[in-house]
Amino acid sequence: MIGLVELLQALVRIPSPNPPGDTRAIAAYIAGVMRDAGCAVTTPSPEQKQEAVNVIAVVGSGDPVIMLHAHIDTVPIDANERMKWSTDPYAAVVQESRVYGKGSVDDKAPLASMMRAVLHAAETPEALRGTLVLVAAAEEEVGGRLGTRWLADNGYLPQCDFIIVGEQTFNRVATAHKGVMRATIRTTGRSVHATNPDRGVNAITAMARIVLALEGYHRRLSERVHPMVGVPTCNVGVIRGGSTANAVPDTCEIFLDRRMIPGENPEVVQQEMIEVVTSTAVDPAEAWIGDFLLSDWYSSTVDSPLAQSFLACVRDELGAEPGPVGYLPGSDAKHLKGIVRGEMVIFGPGSYEVAHGFDEYVEIAELQATASILRRFVDATLFTG
Ligand SMILES: [Zn+2]
Structure with a gap:
């Protein structure tokens, strides 16, 4: 042998x-x-x-x-x-x-x-x-x-x-x-010249509110503990938006990584992430979450x-x-x-x-x-x- x-x-x-x-x-x-x-x-x-x-x-x-x-x-x-x-x-x-x-x-x-x-x-x-x-x-x-x-x-x-x-x-x-749920969040605003930004809708500012809400969600997740693998987490890994400093950006997107502990139901996790986005005030900008990708x-x-x-x-x-x-x-x-x-x-x-x-x-x-x-x-x- x-x-x-x-x-x-x-x-x-x-x-x-x-x-x-x-x-x-x-x-x-x-x-x-x-x-x-x-x-x-x-x-x-x-x-x-x-x-x-x-x-x-x-x-x-x-x-x-x-x-x-x-x-x-x-x-x-x-x-x-x-x-x-x-x-x-x-x-x-x-x-x-x-x-x-x-x-x-x-x-x-x-x-x-x-x-x-x-x-x-x-x-x-x-x-x-x-x-x-x-x-x-x-x-x-x-x-x-x-x-x-x-x-x-x-x-x-x-x-x-x-x-x-x-x-x-x-x-x-x-x-x-652990498992992983990936997702994409996109905010949409209205682009105008930066000389008068109040006439536009800033998609990055809207996203900033969502990012902070996700951080709060991440902190709350630490109340769930698995004896072997620890706590679930939520991380914003990528942010993209805008094209130049002198314009109000009309789009911004982030990519999320949500780690699940054994016992967490992926459908419930997905619903939680949707709720974080829909419960954050971004009006008059619009927010979308999707492209969910599950690894169990x-x-x-x-x-x-x-x-x-x-x-x-x-x-x-x-x-x-x-x-x-x-x-x-x-x-x-x-x-x-x-x-x-x-x-x-x-x-x-x-x-x-x-x-x-x-x-x-x-x-x-x-x-x-x-x-x-x-x-x-x-x-x-x-x-x-
Ligand atoms: Zn390996």
């Missing part, structure tokens, strides 16, 4: 930045490794984006069904970031007991660990009591709609008793992440025997409390809610704070712990005699 670090290096050396999100090369590599080990492998991709190839590798049959999920795309590297890298981001250089490279921790470290766990199971398939499914998914970095969501909606994924979604949790077991939250319990067994494997390996903890960024877990009849956790080495930036790395010792935990878990749950 290919070594863990060697496997991670091979994965990093096949670039898979998204955009553009072409995962054909890395998917072909993963599919080849898993097929050679005797897994049943499929490589589906959606009609709308045929170069976004996913890999599904299955070993064993029957219950329980356990899924190991990681994404194979990475964020892209722009020219600015490329200059900051100390190594070639696709060389997978080993330095200071770390593997450096784009995707080294997000998400090829969990992926390599998961591949090794499935390869281990595939060595003695006749002794396996249950099904182990590896999903190497495209499109996570752009929301997963044509990746994991597409796989789940089109019948490519089985109902699972336990799912591990590989992301960066310092090898702790995360059971919740996720949360799970860890009560089942499978989840408890996984927590025990983490505890035994780390000699520390495994969690559960929260995970601040989003993940593909939100797309898997419909295929999990048991429970689902997020787990993997490293920190999301070193992902998505220059000199991304994974500590080799942490990577080895991830792989060891997954192997223990496979042994404990699928090789039970």
Whole structure:
């Protein structure tokens, strides 16, 4: 079997930045490794984006069904970031007991660990009591709609008793992440020459009132607290309006990011945002809110025997409390809610704070712990005699 670090290096050396999100090369590599080990492998991709190839590798049959999920795309590297890298981001250089490279921790470290766990199971398939499914998914970095969501909606994924979604949790077991609601707000006024602004209607002034109302809304949200992921938030990230200092601007727009905690109903959240806008006095300007874009939250319990067994494997390996903890960024877990009849956790080495930036790395010792935990878990749950 290919070594863990060697496997991670091979994965990093096949670039898979998204955009553009072409995962054909890395998917072909993963599919080849898993097929050679005797897994049943499929490589589906959606009609709308045929170069976004996913890999599904299955070993064993029957219950329980356990899924190991990681994404194979990475964020892209722009020219600015490329200059900051100390190594070639696709060389997978080993330095200071770390593997450096784009995707080294997000998400090829969990992926390599998961591949090794499935390869281990595939060595003695006749002794396996249950099904182990590896999903190497495209499109996570752009929301997963044509990746994991597409796989789940089109019948490519089985109902699972336990799912591990590989992301960066310092090898702790995360059971919740926030969701996001994006929106656009536009104010419309009337443009006149700035020599007599009172004859016009200033769209920026109107928007200023809405921005302050949104700040108040953000403060009120802190009364809602989730034990794992904290409070919901509302952030105005972009404002655009006007064209010159000597005219009254007739349009202004802002882009909002509203983070939802598990349990918040997206329809209610949308209604709250609409109310903030409609209850703010901007007359005679007009205000509009729309372009709502939802990325759902996720949360799970860890009560089942499978989840408890996984927590025990983490505890035994780390000699520390495994969690559960929260995970601040989003993940593909939100797309898997419909295929999990048991429970689902997020787990993997490293920190999301070193992902998505220059000199991304994974500590080799942490990577080895991830792989060891997954192997223990496979042994404990699928090789039970
Ligand atoms: Zn990731």
